[in-house]
Amino acid sequence: MLSRVAERIYWLGRYLERAENTARLLNVYSTLLLDLPRGAKIGWHTLVDITGSHADFADKYQTPDERSVIRFLLSDTCNYSSILSSLALARENARTTREIIPSEAWEQINNLYLFAKENASKGVARGPRHQLLNQIIAHCQQIAGLFAGTMSHNSGYNFIRIARSLERADMTTRIVDVGSVTLLPGLTEGVKSEQIEPFENMIWMAVLNSLSAYQMYRQHVLDRVNGEDVVTFLLQDRQFPRSVVHSLAKLESCLQALPHNAAALAEVASVQGMANNADIPLLLQKGLLEYIDDLQIHIAGVHARITETWFLPVVSGQQQST
Amino acid sequence: MRIDWKTYDPGAFYDELISSPGHARKSGRILARYLGSLKNEELQQRKTAAELAIKAMGISFTVYSEAGNIDREWPFDIIPRIITETQWRSTSKGLEQRLRALNCFIHDVYNDQKILKDKVVPAELIAKSANFRKECIGMKPRFDVWAHICGTDLIRDTNGQFYVLEDNLRVPSGVSYMLENRKVTKRVFPELFENYNILPITEYTTQLFDMLAAISPRPLDYPEVVVLTPGIYNSAYFEHSFLAQRMGAELVEGGDLVVEDDDCVYMRTINGLSRVDVIYRRIDDLFLDPQVFHPDSVLGVPGLMRAWLKGNVALANAPGAGVADDKVIYTYVPAMIKYYLGEEPILENVPSYLCIDEKQCKYVLENLDKLVVKPANESGGYGMLMGPQASKKEREEFARRIKANPRNYMAQPLISLSTAPVLGERGAEPRHIDLRPFILQGRDTYVTPGGLTRVAMVKGSYVVNSSQGGGSKDTWIVTEEER
Numbered sequence: 001m002l003s004r005v006a007e008r009i010y011w012l013g014r015y016l017e018r019a020e021n022t023a024r025l026l027n028v029y030s031t032l033l034l035d036l037p038r039g040a041k042i043g044w045h046t047l048v049d050i051t052g053s054h055a056d057f058a059d060k061y062q063t064p065d066e067r068s069v070i071r072f073l074l075s076d077t078c079n080y081s082s083i084l085s086s087l088a089l090a091r092e093n094a095r096t097t098r099e100i101i102p103s104e105a106w107e108q109i110n111n112l113y114l115f116a117k118e119n120a121s122k123g124v125a126r127g128p129r130h131q132l133l134n135q136i137i138a139h140c141q142q143i144a145g146l147f148a149g150t151m152s153h154n155s156g157y158n159f160i161r162i163a164r165s166l167e168r169a170d171m172t173t174r175i176v177d178v179g180s181v182t183l184l185p186g187l188t189e190g191v192k193s194e195q196i197e198p199f200e201n202m203i204w205m206a207v208l209n210s211l212s213a214y215q216m217y218r219q220h221v222l223d224r225v226n227g228e229d230v231v232t233f234l235l236q237d238r239q240f241p242r243s244v245v246h247s248l249a250k251l252e253s254c255l256q257a258l259p260h261n262a263a264a265l266a267e268v269a270s271v272q273g274m275a276n277n278a279d280i281p282l283l284l285q286k287g288l289l290e291y292i293d294d295l296q297i298h299i300a301g302v303h304a305r306i307t308e309t310w311f312l313p314v315v316s317g318q319q320q321s322t
Numbered sequence: 323m324r325i326d327w328k329t330y331d332p333g334a335f336y337d338e339l340i341s342s343p344g345h346a347r348k349s350g351r352i353l354a355r356y357l358g359s360l361k362n363e364e365l366q367q368r369k370t371a372a373e374l375a376i377k378a379m380g381i382s383f384t385v386y387s388e389a390g391n392i393d394r395e396w397p398f399d400i401i402p403r404i405i406t407e408t409q410w411r412s413t414s415k416g417l418e419q420r421l422r423a424l425n426c427f428i429h430d431v432y433n434d435q436k437i438l439k440d441k442v443v444p445a446e447l448i449a450k451s452a453n454f455r456k457e458c459i460g461m462k463p464r465f466d467v468w469a470h471i472c473g474t475d476l477i478r479d480t481n482g483q484f485y486v487l488e489d490n491l492r493v494p495s496g497v498s499y500m501l502e503n504r505k506v507t508k509r510v511f512p513e514l515f516e517n518y519n520i521l522p523i524t525e526y527t528t529q530l531f532d533m534l535a536a537i538s539p540r541p542l543d544y545p546e547v548v549v550l551t552p553g554i555y556n557s558a559y560f561e562h563s564f565l566a567q568r569m570g571a572e573l574v575e576g577g578d579l580v581v582e583d584d585d586c587v588y589m590r591t592i593n594g595l596s597r598v599d600v601i602y603r604r605i606d607d608l609f610l611d612p613q614v615f616h617p618d619s620v621l622g623v624p625g626l627m628r629a630w631l632k633g634n635v636a637l638a639n640a641p642g643a644g645v646a647d648d649k650v651i652y653t654y655v656p657a658m659i660k661y662y663l664g665e666e667p668i669l670e671n672v673p674s675y676l677c678i679d680e681k682q683c684k685y686v687l688e689n690l691d692k693l694v695v696k697p698a699n700e701s702g703g704y705g706m707l708m709g710p711q712a713s714k715k716e717r718e719e720f721a722r723r724i725k726a727n728p729r730n731y732m733a734q735p736l737i738s739l740s741t742a743p744v745l746g747e748r749g750a751e752p753r754h755i756d757l758r759p760f761i762l763q764g765r766d767t768y769v770t771p772g773g774l775t776r777v778a779m780v781k782g783s784y785v786v787n788s789s790q791g792g793g794s795k796d797t798w799i800v801t802e803e804e805r
Contacts, residue, residue: 001593002574002590002592003591003592005572005573095554095563096563099563099564099571103567107380110378110380155592258592259594260593260594
């Protein structure tokens with residue numbers, strides 16, 4: 001497989017996963033924020049914080065109100081990580097690897113982009129938003145299924161899965177970060193203490209829901225929903241497909257099948273060590289923010305090793321955005 | 323409202339479906355009757371269905387002048403064009419004959435130059451040819467074949483006779499659209515396929531791969547064949563990707579390839595360097611190798627010519643093959659057929675005047691308002707003068723250019739291109755068409771049954787090039803039922 005093609009197909013995988021994750025996030029937070037008490041210092045800007053695009057947002061929008069934030073994350077093509085931009089970039093990477101991906105997959109990616117382009121701006125209004133986001137999520141899942149079912153499980157497929165696992169691990173750390181570092185303190189500041197408990201519970205449920213993890217969590221953790229168990233589940237559960245540890249294990253097994261994989265595997269091993277050995281109760285009291293920052297830096301390190309090992313030294317054609 | 327063929331008037335032109343108002347040609351009767359049976363809304367629905375299919379399948383091409391709009395949907399008319407197999411059989415033989423003669427010519431020009439010594443083709447033409455590559459002198463590619471893939475443009479005059487307008491021997495494009503047009507027609511008019519015996523065309527990519535594999539310098543079971551594209555912004559990128567996909571070949575850009583010290587070509591893969599045997603290149607000669615041609619070309623591969631001349635890699639088409647893809651050399655093809663093959667040409671050329679000949683040049687200059695003047699080396703319909711439609715100023719400008727460089731120009735009378743019905747908003751209307759069949763030559767030769775029909779979508783226009791707003795049609799070679 002050509003290095004250039006490997007790179008494009010890797011980005012195809014990342015952008016598809018990113019579009020799906022962002023859609024999940026918007027969906028859950030749109031519902032959650034309606035339930036919060038007035039005065040809670042949690043607003044739509046949290047969504048911008050999760051995606052790490054605060055500066056880009058501030059450049060273009062005055063206030064982080066619902067319409068602006070949703071538009072920014074859903075349909076704004078000036079934002080390179082909006083759903084529509086991610087899908088446009090996924091399509092561009094698919095268009096330029098058409099010779100190796102199954103043609104049904106290309107047609108579906110093309111269709112998804114055309115659908116999003118046509119409809120994304122409608123999602124700014126609350127009414128049709130939920131359905132639109134669900135359609136995008138379902139479509140992404142369908143494409144993942146097409147890859148699994150119609151593409152030979154070769155290096156190309158491996159790169160798609162590597163990209164997906166990496167993007168997932170990254171997104172899960174962001175969501176944990178926001179749940180525990182931004183949302184909870186935000187809530188405690190603005191609301192009387194006797195009101196906090198029910199909402200705390202609700203926030204952790206929303207965190208789980210944004211990763212489709214609520215049901216699996218309930219089956220796995222018999223205790224009521226609480227911060228310590230949720231963070232442990234999302235970081236360290238071995239069986240849940242969106243947990244950090246599980247994503248890293250998937251990533252590791254895909255890397256095993258590639259040539260010259262030593263550097264990338266070593267980097268993954270160090271992130272795995274960090275994730276497995278984390279003392280969650282302790283971190284929740286102090287230092288979770290720094291810990292997660294560190295984890296994200298190491299995840300970015302895995303991406304750097306992959307780039308050095310398998311892609312062309314000079315990025316040809318287009319600039320991809322991490 | 324339905325299509326009323328009685329009001330469909332092709333005028334003085336040869337219409338391929340309707341011979342005179344109300345009367346369909348024999349081969350087209352079922353089609354004409356069927357189209358006439360549908361309400362206009364139903365026809366428009368089919369048209370929309372075709373547009374949606376093209377959008378969903380991502381069949382696109384790029385127009386250079388529209389910056390920002392990378393790819394555009396392929397323009398397609400849903401009414402198929404019908405040619406009978408009897409008509410086609412001799413045309414197809416004529417195309418094979420032509421390509422065999424052209425390859426003899428190219429090989430001769432770069433080796434013994436017998437045809438020049440025998441003064442059948444003036445040596446001066448080669449000396450002044452912009453597409454003659456002195457670097458290729460003495461090269462002997464496998465099977466002595468230089469132009470492996472040829473797209474020959476055919477037109478039909480008012481009697482329906484086929485003429486050759488030009489041979490495209492450099493990097494002819496369009497074959498992917500021919501194949502996709504058939505797929506779209508199958509989705510839009512599946513019921514029509516029950517009533518016609520249509521020769522299938524899907525075999526092309528297999529034939530192309532077999533031909534490319536046959537010219538590999540290493541006798542292996544699985545030679546590494548790649549398609550070399552200028553990149554994702556090229557107007558024919560869709561086609562490059564399509565052909566690579568259908569052949570299971572890697573689609574490479576210049577930066578993916580490297581020539582090592584052993585003069586062999588390698589591609590950069592995730593496993594490291596991997597040897598390449600055959601390159602189907604879709605890059606013009608002058609961009610192939612910056613060490614030999616344009617030094618600032620970033621599309622090509624440094625050292626590629628060295629590897630090719632050493633015989634370590636096959637290039638299709640071979641560099642220098644364009645020497646025969648020259649509108650002046652074109653006029654000598656009938657002579658080449660007699661000279662090399664000892665055969666009579668099966669297909670005729672459009673009558674042509676060479677400006678390099680003093681008498682003919684005088685005629686051209688005096689009759690610019692009646693002639694089409696073409697430069698020797700342009701393609702895509704650029705740089706032409708359509709005499710009858712041109713302004714006085716344009717004609718004067720061309721007269722000046724011809725006098726300055728007579729070798730570079732030839733002229734032809736304006737041939738009345740045949741027409742075929744195209745579905746407009748209010749029904750069927752005649753539009754001018756041409757045909758580009760594709761011919762392959764390696765160990766054997768192969769001709770596509772039919773080809774890509776290009777349509778001038780504007781009423782009365784003769785400009786069929788997709789780069790200038792032309793459209794296309796599915797082309798059916800149908801076998802008549804024996805009774």
